[in-house]
Every structure is written in C-alpha cells, then in structure tokens.
Amino acid sequence: MKVLLWHVHGSWTTAFVQGGHDYLLPVVPDRGPDGLGRARTWDWPSSAREVTPDQLREEQPDVVVLQRERDLELVREWLGREPGRDLPAVFLEHNAPGSAGPQAGGVPETRHPMADQDTIPIAHVTYFNELFYDNGSAPTTVIEHGIVDPGELYTGELARAGVVVNEPVRRGRYTGGDLLPRFAAEAPLDVFGMGLAGLHERYGLDPDRVALHEDPPQAAMHAELARRRVYVHPVRWTSLGLSLLEAMHLGMPVVALATTEAVEAVPADAGVISTRPDRLAAALREFVHDPDRARLAGKAARAAALDRYGLARFLTDWDRLLDEVTR
Template sequence: MRILLWHVHGSWTTAFVQGPHTYVVPVTPGRGPDGLGRARTFDWPDSVIEVPPEQLRETDVDVVILQRPHEADLAEQWLGRRPGRDVPAVYLEHNAPHGQVPDTRHPAIGLSGVTLCHVTHFNRLMWDNGDLPATVIEHGIVDPGSRFTGELPHAAVVVNEPVRRGRTTGTDLLPQFADAAPLDVFGMGTEGLAGHLGLPPGRCRSHELAQRDLHTAMAQRRVYVHPVRWTSLGLSLLEAMHLGMPVVALATTEATEAVPEGAGVVSTRIDVLTDAVRDFIADPLYARTTGERARTAALARYGLSRFLDDWERLLKEVTR
C-alpha cells in the first residue's frame, strides 16, 4: 500500500512509518510546513520516499492521511483527486480541541467519505465529531530501550516553546517544581527560560538536543516531570516511561489513563506532585523500581506492534 501523508508530527510519524507500506511524503524546495520531506533528526526507514508536489499526479497513492484542515484541498490540488471521494482518506487528529471546549466542532466535519481517527479517547470525547465515523488508535512508541540510570538528582522536562505557550504547557508551574529539584528542560525554544521565570540558572537549565541524544540525556535524570495542562498526550511522557523513568504528571487530559498506579504520581495538586519529585530525588531505588513499573505499563499499552496492528486494520477497512 502506498500512503500519502505530510511530515507534521515527527515522533508520531516515526512510529507510523515502521509499518509494511510505502510512505509518500511531500517535499518542497524550502522544506516548509507543507513539504518538510523526510525527518532529519528521527530514524526513518527507506520505505519513506520524498515526492515533490508536481510529481504527485503521476504517483500511485492508495490512501491519504490528513492531519491539518487545509490538507484536503492541498491533496486535491497536488494529486488531482479529492480525499474521501476519489481516494480513501483518514483524518488523523493529534490534538485536543481549543476554543469553546467541549463545543468545538472538528474541522473534518463536512469531508465526505473521510474517517476521523483520534490518538486518545480523551480527544474523541472532547471534540464535537458531528456525524463523522470516529475511532481511536492510541499512540505507539519505537522502544528506545531501558536506559534509566538516574545518576543526576535532577528532574527532566520536555516541552517545546514553553515561553510562548505559557499556561498551556504549565510553564508557570516550573518554579514550584524547581524548588523540589533542579530542572533540565529539553526542547525547542527553551533558551532563556530560567531568566523568563526569574530562576537562577542552577535551578533551571535549557537544552536543545537532537532526538538521537535526547533519550540518553533524559534517562540520566532521576525523574520525569510532565507539567502540561492541556495537550493530547505528550509523547515525551510515554518515551520517559519506555526509558524506565518514574514520572510525575498533572492529572489532565489523557495522563490519568497513561500512567497507572505504581508507575508514577499523577495529581491535580501541585503540593502532591512536588513532594513526589522530592521523594524520587531522595531515593534512587524507589525511583528505579517505579520506573521499571512505568516501562512495563508503557510497553503493554503503547507498544509499537499493537499500534501498527491497529493501523493495519483501519487502513484495510477504509481501502476495501
């Protein structure tokens, strides 16, 4: 099967392209948002091929994966075929709704013949999906392996653009976590975060690493902190669990489903969460045993084989 999709979400796509198909990814000369092409910091197989927009009309495509509202029109323009009418299509929703939640109508409403697929049950619950057939395929992770050492008595946080995104990513909560342990914040747009928060550099350090180096660096920290208020389900949280890290997370969106009892601490109370960070920092053995349970839980629910099997069933259903 030849699947057309845009490179929108690097971590999710890295798991998706591990399947048995050929993955056609548009590429434009400037590698802008509609033509990023192959990932440069993730490990993608040779089955992911780059195709310029002007060649797509001559390219065999069996199904289109839409991920943004404008992609249906873009696919029709580039392919010469309308997704859902002339070629089978799935609209994959990565995000929780914004705006007037829970009355936000999904942008795929009105796309005839398109199946809507959410990445979490929380998302399907909170979006107004209209009459669209809506399903859920939970995330899958390419297992980075059990790497936890916890040698550094610090807390790891992974978030992109924390200054711009502010309360959405829980940036305002970081000073309270920094009181419990030194923070190492990984992600794009984290430079100058300590100054923005009024924290001394020793309590909050920013790091922007390539994906190939990120997992090793995360696993050297003793605990993973997930301060995000409103997101679909941060894949960094699942990656931390796969690494064998104990996790501390806000009990919002899908986090309560992702982190079972014994795999970490999940709460809406900041005092409970900061106390948990202190406990993990103070007791390396407690951190390790909790992280082992987190890894076991993540492999069972968010393993790659289950994810690919679920997608195989959906793709066969929409293309038959």
Template sequence: MRILLWHVHGSWTTAFVQGSHDYLVPVLPDRGPDGVGRARTWDWPASVTELPPAALREQDVDLVMLQRPHEEDLVRQWLGRRPGTDLPAVYLEHNSPDAAPCTQRHVLADRSDIPLVHVTHFNELFWDNGRAPTTVIEHGIVDPGARYTGELDRAAVAVNEPGRRGRIVGADLVETFLPVAPVDVFGMGAQEFVASRVATAGLPADRLAGYSGIETQDGMHTELARRRAYLHLTRWTSLGLSLIEAMQLAMPVLALATTEAIAAVPPGAGAISTDVRQLARRLAELMAEPELARACGQAARAAALERYGLKRFLADWDVLLDGLAR
C-alpha cells in the same frame, strides 16, 4: 499500500512509518510546514520517500492521510484527486480542541465521507465530531530501550516552545519544583525560556537549565534518562509522546492528572495528581531514594510497553487502512 502523508508530527510519524507500507511525504525547497520531507532527527526506514508536489501527480497513491484542514486542498492541487471521493482518505486528529472544550466542532463534523481518527479517547470525547465516523487508535512508539540511570539529582521536562505556550504546557509550574530539585528543560525554545525566567524572576541559574540543541531524538532520550525523574506538567494536551517515551525509558514520572494522562500513568509509576504540591513532595522522595525511583521507572516502562507498544499500534492501523482500501 502507498500512503501519502505530511510530516507534521515527527514522533508520531516515526512510529507510523515503521509499518509494512510505502510512505510518500511531500518536500518543498524550503522544507516548510507543507513540505518538511523525510525526518532528519528521527530514524526513518527506506520505505519513506520524499517527493516534490510536481512528482506526486504521477504516483499511484492508494490512500491519503490528512492531518490539517488545508491538506485536502493540497491533494486536489497536487494530485488532481478529491479525498474521500476518488481517493480513499482518513483524517488523523492529533490535538484536543483548543477553543472551546466540549462544544468545539471538528472540521469534519458535518461529513461522513472521511473517517476521523483520534489518538486518545479523551480527544474523541471532547471534540464535537458531529456525524463524522470516528475511531480511536491510541499512540504507539518505537521502544527507546530501558536507558534510565537516574545518575543526576535533577528532574527533566521535555516540551517545545514553553515560553510561547505558557500555562497550557505548565511552563509556570516548573519553578514550583526548584526548591526540591534542579530542573532541566528540553525542547525547542527551552534555552530562551530558561534565560528569560532566570533574568526576570531572579531564579538561580544552577537550578534551572535549558537544552535546545540536541541533534537527534536518540541523543535526547539518553540525556533524559540520566535525570532522576520526569515531570509532565502540561495542563491541556492530547497526550504528549514525550511522556510515553520517558516511561519506556524506565524513568519515574510525575504527571498532572489531566486529559489522557490519567489513563496512561499508573500510580506506581511515580505520581499523578492535580495537586502540584503533592507531586513536589513525591519528587523529594525520589531524589532521596534512588532505588525507589528505579522501581517506579520499571513500573512506568511496563505500563507503557503494554499500552503503547509499536506492534499493537501498527496492527490497529492496518485493520483500519485495509478496510478503507477495499
């Protein structure tokens, strides 16, 4: 099957393109949001081909995966075909509703021609999906391997643009953990966020550091795994793939008991709670007892491999895609 999809979410797409299909991704000269092309920081197989819009019209596309509302118009413009009518289509919703939980209607809510796929049961529950046919295909990731060493007595957070996203991603909670252990923040905008907090709040620079320049996902995984524990502080999200990656790295994780994290993180993997002080106390224990941290990390890895393994993820997608292509 030849599948057209946009490079929107790098970690998710990296897992999806490991399947047995051929994948077409649009590319534009500026590699902007509608034409990022092939990944440059993730490892993608040769079955992924980047093509400019002018070349897409000549391609035999079997199915299009929509991930943003305006992509339907792009398909009409670039391929001259209507998704759901003369081209099989599926709409993948990565996110939880951001405007009005429980009452926000999905853009496909009034349609039944394009199946709507959610990546978590939480998302399916909280979106108003209307009459759109829905299903859930939970995340799966490429196993990064059990790299955990925990050699650094520091905690890790991985989140993009913490300064802009603020409370949503728990940026305000990072400082809660500093009396217990130094915290390293990884991701786009991490260095700017840390510099701002150090300057405005007078935080000690040796206990809060930011890392934004790691070139590859593989390199980030190695660095994360050197920290003693992983903090998942996002209040409202679908389910951060960085959390699953940390678990498969065999890191102990301390997570807010919000959204889908409740289903993803078993208690033996570290701790999960809405009480940030409880998470801080658990972090102190992991800092004092490296072997306890290692045992929690092994439990985290086992749980993440079982629920978010790549083989199950690709098999679930093949069942759906085969049905749509018939």
C-alpha cells in the same frame, strides 16, 4: 500500499513509518509546512520517501492520512483528486480541542473541522480527544499511540529531573512553564525541547537550577533523559505528550499533571499524577532523594507503556484502518 502523509508530528510519524508500506512525504523547496520532507533528528527507514508535488502525481498514492485542513487543499491541488471520494482518506487528529489556542465557545463545545461528513473517518490518538471533540455524525475511531522502544536505558544516576516541552514560552500556561519554579525548588531541572529561548526570563528561573537543552537529536535526548532520576510532565493541556510515553519506555518514574489522557496512561505504581502542584512537588522531592523507590516506579512505568503503547499494536491498528478505507 502507497500512503501519502505530511511530516507534521515527528515523534508520531517516527512510529507510523515503521510499518510495511511505502510512505510518501511531500517536500517543497523551503521545507515549509506544505512539504517538510523527512525528519532531520529522527531515524526513519528508507520506505519513508520524499516526493515533490510533481513526483506525487506520478506516484498516485493509494490512501492519504490527512492531519490538517490544509492537507485537503493540497491533495486537490497536487493530485486533482477529492479526499474520501477519489482517494481513500483518514483524518488523523493529534490535538486535544483547544490545544492550539483559545477557541470560541470553550473546549466542551469545540466542533471538529471534519464533523458531520461521512466519507473520511476521524482517527483520534486518545479516547479523551474523541470524547471532548464534538465530532457530529462523522465516523470516528481511536488508535492510541505507539512508541519505537528506545530500550530500558534508565540509570537515574543524576539527582535531577528531566522535562521535555516544546515552545513553552509561546504556548504559556498550556505547557505549564509557570510551574517550573515550584518544581525547581525541589530538584534541579533539565528542560529538553524546541523553542526554549527566553524561558528563564519568562518565568524567573534560576539558570543554576534549570538547564536548557535546545532541540537535541531524539536518541541523544533519550540517553540524557535516562540519566535523570525522575521525569516531570508539567503540561496542562495536550492530547497526550509522546515524550511522557517515551520517558516511561526508558524506565523513568513519572510526576505528571492529572489532566487530559495522562490519567489513563500513568498507573498508580509508575509515579504520581495529581492536579495539586504541591503534591507533585513533594513527589518530585521524594523520588530524587530515594533512588530505590524511583527505580521501582520506573520499572512499573516501562511495563505499563510497553503493554499499552507498544509499536506492534499501533501498526496493527493502523493497518486495519487503512485496509478498511481502501476496500
């Protein structure tokens, strides 16, 4: 079938477009949020096609995967069809409530924008999100993440820790940038991601202890991450960082905050998760200084990730949901 979706979340879309459908990705002249088109730093198959708004009307998609309220408006404007009525639709929710910024009423009271309607199911990417959003009477389901397996690339040859985080300066405590000085005191850090400019200044980081790697291509980042002894996930509040699951696929041991869905994703033998930064700092130090322990934990992390977040299960779950809404 022809599946319309916007390029909103590159890592998630990388997995989604590996399926057996024709994927229509809107593109606009400035490649802004209304039409970013194909990814530049991920490897997507030819079945993920860029279409202009005019071309989209000719294509006539069979289903749309909505990811923002704005997508509803664009479907109406570009296709003259009503999502959920004239065009089968799913609303994919990537984020934990409040992860885009503070919200009135606090997280437990956050109502999902699609709450209480009954024509478009909400597909959450974690059970945590489904639990914490007030979805009202809207139909919901959970399709957990799937990862394109980068392979067991782990060598751990560098006694350093890898961190992947996007826009830590803008997002502040959400992404745990304030925890980096404590972790850097235990081991040198390599921080990969987008929007890293100003990170040293914001948190008083020593450039000799914290190296920044701005927006690397995904394959190159995976290869470099796998050379680091341990993966550190300092994020306080997110749905479930795909970078964490990717690091586990690489075979890296994990040190992570025990917040949101991470408590379900990281088993005890795959590393250390805790709400205590001192315990995490100690675990980081131990992994860096004990390569054998790090390698064993990394193998457990990879096994757990393949079992729960494998690509085949992810695509099967999505095929089932798309079939349901298009009947």
